[in-house]
Amino acid sequence: MTKLLRLDASFRGDASVSRKLTERLVAQLSTEKTEVTTRDLSKGITPIDGAWLSAVYSPAETRTDAQNEIVAQADILLNELRDADTLVIGLPIYNFGVPAALKTWFDQLARKGETFSYSENGPKGHLTGKKAYVALSSDGTELGRACRLRNGLGPAYAGLLRHHRRDLCRRRQNHDGCRRGHGPCRIRD
Numbered sequence: 001m002t003k004l005l006r007l008d009a010s011f012r013g014d015a016s017v018s019r020k021l022t023e024r025l026v027a028q029l030s031t032e033k034t035e036v037t038t039r040d041l042s043k044g045i046t047p048i049d050g051a052w053l054s055a056v057y058s059p060a061e062t063r064t065d066a067q068n069e070i071v072a073q074a075d076i077l078l079n080e081l082r083d084a085d086t087l088v089i090g091l092p093i094y095n096f097g098v099p100a101a102l103k104t105w106f107d108q109l110a111r112k113g114e115t116f117s118y119s120e121n122g123p124k125g126h127l128t129g130k131k132a133y134v135a136l137s138s139d140g141t142e143l144g145r146a147c148r149l150r151n152g153l154g155p156a157y158a159g160l161l162r163h164h165r166r167d168l169c170r171r172r173q174n175h176d177g178c179r180r181g182h183g184p185c186r187i188r189d
């Protein structure tokens, strides 16, 4: 049994292009032996704050009930990611960057000692051996270019996840649902 985690972040419901792409990718990647978990980030994800920071980095034995609750919620996301062999991430571009909900998902998962640590060569990701597909939909990103978001966060996110193969499957559609281009695209380190 392999496990696939599908993430959607578009708040455009049935009109969402990235959702259609993630749906199609999941269908293509799934077999009868694939267990699919879907997390719709547009339905809500708690932003990290000072309370989150204190909770996550406090020793388990000293946490208050409120802190235990915060860590329990964060651990749900972390375990979903840990369990997944494959990630399918819908990435709509809003205002030249990733949706806030998707950024929050990364914030929730960036836990020093759990998902990354610092080494002499900089941050080192701990979650290895996974394969990720990013279904990007935008109105303006040019085709034929390396998949580098204008805010430069694409490579940073890939580094955080430490994908074994850092391939982005880039597929774009316009609003008529007509695919304008696709192809594997390596994230630059």
Ligand SMILES: Cc1cc2nc3c(=O)[nH]c(=O)nc-3n(C[C@H](O)[C@H](O)[C@H](O)COP(=O)(O)O)c2cc1C
Residues within 6 Å of the ligand: 010, 011, 012, 015, 016, 017, 018, 019, 091, 092, 093, 094, 095, 096, 097, 137, 138, 139, 140, 141
């Ligand atoms: C609030 C908002 C901001 C957007 N900003 C950009 C942008 O900066 N660059 C761009 O190329 N497209 C932009 N778009 C177009 C979306 O990227 C496009 O509609 C895409 O299909 C969104 O993904 P979705 O259909 O899954 O929601 C924006 C759309 C919305 C609704």
